[in-house]
Amino acid sequence: xxxxxxxxxxAAIGASLMMTDGARSELIDFEDLVLGTRYFDGETFVxxxxxxxxxxxxxxxxVQDLGQAGxxxxxxxxxxxxxxxxxxxxxxxxxxxxxxxxxGEYGGTLNLLINGDSVIVGSFADxxxxxGGVDITMTGGQFGLGTLSFDGVISSFAIGGxxxxxxxxxxxxxxxxxxxSIVGMGVAGVTLRRRPKRxxxxxxxxxxxxxxxxxxx
Numbered sequence: 288x289x290x291x292x293x294x295x296x297x298a299a300i301g302a303s304l305m306m307t308d309g310a311r312s313e314l315i316d317f318e319d320l321v322l323g324t325r326y327f328d329g330e331t332f333v334x335x336x337x338x339x340x341x342x343x344x345x346x347x348x349x350v351q352d353l354g355q356a357g358x359x360x361x362x363x364x365x366x367x368x369x370x371x372x373x374x375x376x377x378x379x380x381x382x383x384x385x386x387x388x389x390x391g392e393y394g395g396t397l398n399l400l401i402n403g404d405s406v407i408v409g410s411f412a413d414x415x416x417x418x419g420g421v422d423i424t425m426t427g428g429q430f431g432l433g434t435l436s437f438d439g440v441i442s443s444f445a446i447g448g449x450x451x452x453x454x455x456x457x458x459x460x461x462x463x464x465x466x467x468s469i470v471g472m473g474v475a476g477v478t479l480r481r482r483p484k485r486x487x488x489x490x491x492x493x494x495x496x497x498x499x500x501x502x503x504x
Contacts, residue, residue: 315456317350317361324350338378343368346449348375356391356454357432365451371398371407372449379444383458386444387436395449402442411435
């Protein structure tokens with residue numbers, strides 16, 4: 288294998304590793320937020336690289352560590368917010384292939400938005416089986432604690448409630464077209480480099496030039 292072939296193979300392998308890494312689930316556990324911080328309507332904050340925006344006619348979100356969502360460490364506690372409760376929109380910055388989270392529900396209403404479709408329910412047990420083209424699965428629910436899983440491509444996502452606690456949001460990014468292009472270019476480059484060269488055979492032109500010596504009188 289020629290040095291350039293080696294470089295192309297390494298490029299393709301590197302791009303493949305990027306795709307594998309992109310498919311790995313990412314976790315938002317809110318440990319990078321300051322304990323005791325309170326967020327109000329319209330405020331945006333960032334945790335684990337994901338931008339989040341709070342919306343509510345009234346109410347707020349507190350950063351707590353009381354284990355009320357079934358996890359450990361920091362969690363987000365939602366209070367108030369009118370009929371649907373406080374809502375928190377998560378901007379993953381890219382389409383994601385599935386989301387899961389820990390929750391605690393302690394009264395009032397709950398809200399959920401996926402891919403532009405929204406619903407307000409009295410309990411997560413009342414959620415429809417699909418929303419925004421995404422399948423919804425709830426496990427647990429005992430003592431108000433449980434896990435929600437959303438299976439499908441998600442472009443927009445928001446969740447919240449009047450007395451609701453959120454923790455350990457896990458999501459799986461979908462590799463962008465740029466990464467796929469890099470892989471294709473690497474593989475195509477290796478294929479072209481390894482293609483055997485055609486031999487060129489010189490053919491006579493059919494025109495002969497003769498040099499004629501003439502006698503000098």
